[in-house]
Amino acid sequence: MCQKHTEIAQNPSHFEGTAEELATATNVQVNFMDYIKDMKFFDPHIHMTSRTTDDYQALADAGVVAIIEPAFWLGQPRTGLSTFKDYYSSLIGWERFRSSQFGIKHYCTIGLNSREANNEALAEEVMEILPLYLYKEGVVGVGEIGFDDQTAAEEKYYRLQLELAKEAGLPVQVHTPHRDKKKGTERSMAIALEHGIDPQMVIIDHNNEETVKSVLDQGFYAAFTIYPFTKMGNERMVEVVKQYGSERIMINSAADWGISDPLAIPKTAALMKIKGISDHDIRLVTYQNAIDAFAQSGQINVEDFENPQEIDQSLKYNGNTILRGGQQPRVDKNALIIR
């Protein structure tokens, strides 16, 4: 989840680079697909609700085979329970279906985000319906939850949701705050441990160089959110992997309604390749580690995206939304078209 642009500038959840890095990035931007032929990617944090079908197409073309969409703040506060309910339903319904039309397996995490935890009356109601969604097929965790302002209300609902995750046996996807990040991250981890949650079941998100060491040392998964072409972030991601290796590290795009790039993972993979990171390590941080972490939910069957069925948009889905006005559906070239 990102915030308004000025806040991003002050509190980047990603990295900033040099002029030399920018030049490399420009080159990668143009040719990055050459470096990642035959690689496949798993983006464990992307808000497709806020993205277009062009993005889905681009993800599919770049080798992203599966994604996780965490429940988050939609840019303005919700005013009632029904909008929360409809939002959660869309993550397991319409968005999942929309994604499938591009051959991308869509999972989600369900939770009450930190900002809206501050509306306590509404938060109480939301807590009551969360269990209805946490046990659904394809719900791979409780998320994204954690701290924003680090208020008492945020802490209260973070703790309550940790208990829900424990009961459901689900991983937790923890959003770390943009402001006072280091302390917020430490506090998030301490509370999770206090609730008796195995750190291997917790993915601490939006790390940077200042937070990663402690996260890994304590046994948590460390996720990094990358915005490569606005802030040139992935150069320094490469350095993080060089320094810390590939164990329990994963990257994501967190693409949403803000300035962000859904192709952050494929682009960073290309950059890693250029910078001499091994294919093995690239695979771990752009694919396998995220699967290992979230498959602890029991809700990920890699067969679904490693041996996908032929995509035929015209078979399951025709007409009036994605394929408008007689537009020819884009069909897998090997598919037999059935009408």
Add this chain to the structure above:
Amino acid sequence: MSIISKLLSIIQENASEKELNWILSKSSSESKNILTAFVATPRFVSKKTVEFVLAEENISHSWTLDRLARVYLLLSFPTDSEEVYLKNINALFDTAEINEAVALYSALPYLAFPEKWIYRATEAVRSNIGLIFDSLAFRNTFPATYFTEAEWNQLVLKCIFNDKPIHLIQGLAERANQKLADTLSDFAHERWAAGRSVPAQVWRLVSHFLNEEILKDIEKLLQTDNSDNQIAAILVCKETTFEPAKALLIKYFSIINDLGEDNITWNKLEK
């Protein structure tokens, strides 16, 4: 044998002992547990494909085992209080993900208080999620039994609009009507004007509602180079009692000869 015991015997033939025990213990438990079990089914029951036919429907179904189990669970809710029954099923509809919705719509023909589900059924027709639409539209007896003419026509038209196979709709011939035939003719004109086509088998819906206007469409089909269109037109002319259509059979006799009588069946067009 009731539907529920038939479903159970199909489940018994296909489930492992562990799966079966889970299904039986949940279905005989209190409603609250059935609700949770419905949601949790894929955690305990596999997605193995099961082919079966229910004798009274004579429909070939191909469902995953978890879908069968979910439908069975739905049929296990006590029906003594209508209010509680409706509340339970509606709660599942309101929070359903795609596979749950598919199971709910598959169960509609067998649920109690059927007239209470008509609105839900029309919502499936409005759905753009293909799997949900299909679960209500195809191999499902609910729409033909309970839809009004307007609701029925919307279902059929949306199928045609989306190039879906209408022969999978149950009761297609029985529920054909003049309004649908007229709308279909209009729809074909729109498609033709846009340089597009209409799947040939949809013309089976006009056989008993032919008039001068629609007959022009039928002649137009005969004049296309498309053998599917020609087959459809010939079948309509054969089936109708509208006398002017019979003249077309004579006028276009050579087409019938070229196609061969054996090839002139709706079956050939069911795709």
